[in-house]
Amino acid sequence: MTHSAINQDLADYIQASPTPFHATASLVARLSLAGFEQLEEREDWTLEPGGRYFVTRNGSSLVAFTMGEAGALERGIRMIGAHTDSPCLRVKPQPEMNQQGLWQLGVEVYGGALLAPWFDRDLSLAGRVTFRTTDGVLRSELIDFKQPIAVIPSLAIHLNRGVNDGLNINAQTHLPPVLAMSLDPSRDLRALLLQELTQQHLDSQPVQVLDYELSFYDTQPPSTIGLDGDFFASARLDNLLSCHAGLTALIGSNQQQACLLICTDHEEVGSTSLCGADGPFLEDVLYRIISDRTQRIQITQRSLLVSADNAHAVHPNFADRHDANHGPRLNGGPVIKINSNQRYATNSETAAFFRHLCEQVDVPVQSFVVRSDMGCGSTIGPITASRVGVRTVDIGAPTFAMHSIRELAGSRDAEYLIKVLTRFCDSEHLI
Structure with missing residues (x-):
């Protein structure tokens, strides 16, 4: 090739x-x-x-x-x-956050990630989900939302004038991605995963999501770039x-x-x-x-x-x-x-x-x-x-x-x- x-x-x-x-x-x-x-x-x-x-x-x-x-x-x-x-951002076990009318998920930093590039990216969510079926059996399946469903917005420079002199990122408070307006107070990640399992694995018959290992990721596809195609970005x-x-x-x-x-x-x-x-x-x-x-x-x-x-x-x-x-x-x-x-x-x-x-x-x-x-x-x-x-x-x-x-x-x-x-x-x- x-x-x-x-x-x-x-x-x-x-x-x-x-x-x-x-x-x-x-x-x-x-x-x-x-x-x-x-x-x-x-x-x-x-x-x-x-x-x-x-x-x-x-x-x-x-x-x-x-x-x-x-x-x-x-x-x-x-x-x-x-x-x-x-390195990536992993979803916490009880991640749901409703802040300022927005629905967010709490995350934990996995590995030695460069955090600044995670801001203002079109993020999706993927990983392994373990659930109980209608027959009472425990199963695990992989899911991938694929579409951009989240973002970590930057704070405007007008509200942080010294940002270009050094960005101090607090992993606990600055990194939770925004997924939606929190108009529905009953919105729940496990319910969302149950819906996604039903759509992505038609024969899975899930009735309850028991646990998961989920990571956010950038949806921008890999690309050969450069004036002469010298570089591969991904x-x-x-x-x-x-x-x-x-x-x-x-x-x-x-x-x-x-x-x-x-x-x-x-x-x-x-x-x-x-x-x-x-x-x-x-x-x-x-x-x-x-x-x-x-x-x-x-x-x-x-x-x-x-x-x-x-x-x-x-x-x-x-x-x-x-x-x-x-x-x-x-x-x-x-x-x-x-x-x-x-x-x-x-x-x-x-x-x-x-x-x-x-x-x-x-x-x-x-x-x-x-x-x-x-x-x-x-x-x-x-x-x-x-x-x-x-x-x-x-x-x-x-x-x-x-x-x-x-x-x-x-x-x-x-x-x-x-x-x-x-x-x-x-x-x-x-x-």
Whole structure:
């Protein structure tokens, strides 16, 4: 595919994935279409050479893998890791607010979100809803209002003359979105969700909404922008771009090697959960693929993980926030992320191997090291490496405005990442 076709496919994936639940459901749909077989953790597994499988946990994390040809497993597993969650505004359990004749919902900030860009955007609502049916059975379904149903209006500058000198946002009082005029005093979110469930899932037969996990999101669709189409703008590029690249590489590989894609939830809040990278999901799957402990250790030590999570491109208006020798550029290819304090799990051998892969497919490659006088973020790479004991390289596509409601990448970088990840999946030899 050309990079424009890849970007359109990426846009379609992001549009269908406003929450981690939807992102995982979108992965499931694409894997099923490609002929992968779904496994259930509560059932026995029968894995065959050449088999292609996937399994989900919590509906928000997924592991997909190919067994490869006979003997492929013993050569090591080519692993790709990413995460399905993004910073956002989550609806509180009892959120209803009636203020100044307006109906609002209280929200909690999920992850390290840039809050200012959330103002004056056309917002919708999506997530997972758990309910009781007419038969007294508990069920969960995904919903997505899709249409703009809410907004967080800014305060006019006339009432806050110093706003351009520094915006101090109070997450409790400034962020509740406005959904409607509060003309109906009985308006209730659960009643609204019950109505939406009935419309979106005709066979669900809901009678009572018991709980939910709902997120607001921006309805503006992804777009290729710029005078020459150099940029790709979208919500949730961190880290759905990497999920999409890993999935495309896995499906597009020659299927001869043992490969694994893991996309986990809760990275933005530390990964400590049953379905996060600091939970047992990957270890549980590896145990079922390789039941013998000694053999599992041997194969893991022959394996390698490419932890794919977006990297900070050097911003032209804030170039001093980067080390002068380590400023990744948009459309400059994937970025190898390095930190001597193990905020990234890259070492010299894994970095060299990734550079080697890039050279094999003629993909440019860059490096990122944070300024020595600044703190460094982290990702799933060090967590997975420490839990599983697999050699790891942390990489990512360069982006601007990370953790904004709308982020910016280079329009050629998704293609670059897919090319090198596909080569990784097809590699006969690892380091």
